[in-house]
Amino acid sequence: MTHIEVAGADRIRTVVEDLERVLLDFVRTRGITHAQYRAATDLIIESVKAGEESLLFDVFFEAEATDVGNAGREGSPEAIEGPFYLENAPQLQGPVNVMPQRPDERGVPLLFRGTVTDVDGRPLPGIELDLWHADADGLYSNIHPGIPDWNLRGRFTTDGDGAFQVRTILPPPYEIPKDGPTGRVLRALGRHFFRPAHLHVKLRGAGFEEMTSQLYFEGGDYLEDDVAGAVRDGLVIPLVTVDDPARSTEHGFDRPFVDARYDFVLERRANTSASA
Numbered sequence: 546m547t548h549i550e551v552a553g554a555d556r557i558r559t560v561v562e563d564l565e566r567v568l569l570d571f572v573r574t575r576g577i578t579h580a581q582y583r584a585a586t587d588l589i590i591e592s593v594k595a596g597e598e599s600l601l602f603d604v605f606f607e608a609e610a611t612d613v614g615n616a617g618r619e620g621s622p623e624a625i626e627g628p629f630y631l632e633n634a635p636q637l638q639g640p641v642n643v644m645p646q647r648p649d650e651r652g653v654p655l656l657f658r659g660t661v662t663d664v665d666g667r668p669l670p671g672i673e674l675d676l677w678h679a680d681a682d683g684l685y686s687n688i689h690p691g692i693p694d695w696n697l698r699g700r701f702t703t704d705g706d707g708a709f710q711v712r713t714i715l716p717p718p719y720e721i722p723k724d725g726p727t728g729r730v731l732r733a734l735g736r737h738f739f740r741p742a743h744l745h746v747k748l749r750g751a752g753f754e755e756m757t758s759q760l761y762f763e764g765g766d767y768l769e770d771d772v773a774g775a776v777r778d779g780l781v782i783p784l785v786t787v788d789d790p791a792r793s794t795e796h797g798f799d800r801p802f803v804d805a806r807y808d809f810v811l812e813r814r815a816n817t818s819a820s821a
């Protein structure tokens with residue numbers, strides 16, 4: 546999709562000219578010299594060369610843009626996509642879905658389950674959840690080296706009752722890449738590089754708006770000072786530790802696990818009737 550298709554030609558002119566005015570005023574009032582201006586443009590070029598063009602902007606601006614979409618939403622809140630999403634993750638086979646993982650995948654086993662309904666509380670069968678998250682070292686497959694392709698990335702669908710469950714491992718808080726241009730900027734600002742532990746998820750279904758969100762865990766570190774500023778009310782869920790061998794066996798784990806639930810609410814597309 547082109548930029549024009551996303552925004553429309555009139556909208557492009559309005560916002561770009563407004564942004565131009567804001568930046569011109571900024572250059573003038575902050576006394577930005579030509580050398581400083583060139584350093585800023587070089588930083589953007591460097592970030593592209595380092596593959597960080599998304600990271601650099603996502604860390605500073607993506608959460609705010611997501612909030613614009615959340616204003617007035619009836620469905621579950623959305624959260625940032627971040628730079629590590631990949632399309633076409635493996636399709637998992639339910640009813641108990643197991644995320645692709647190494648035989649000796651480290652980390653606390655996690656059972657993530659819940660339901661998907663529409664805004665009127667009706668269960669939604671056949672909704673696709675596209676889940677991706679970091680491993681125990683805070684690294685993502687297909688992005689960071691040394692991890693099997695598609696590890697801890699998978700798609701699965703809600704059952705006839707609009708319910709889902711998936712077995713995976715609990716991701717830790719992690720530092721975003723800090724050795725490139727984005728890290729230099731954050732270091733200069735005296736900021737840390739951590740994000741709180743989180744699951745990334747997209748939901749899709751015919752007739753519904755695709756939504757992108759993240760879930761965080763109560764009591765975790767960096768909930769209050771996420772480097773990306775992306776934690777939102779309604780997205781922080783409890784983790785219940787289950788230390789009962791019978792229940793571990795019931796859910797296919799060989800050791801104690803943590804149980805996390807979240808019930809998603811999806812909004813119908815504006816031009817789709819409730820009976821469609």
Ligand SMILES: [Fe+2]
Pocket residue numbers: 627629678679743745
């Ligand atoms: Fe992430």
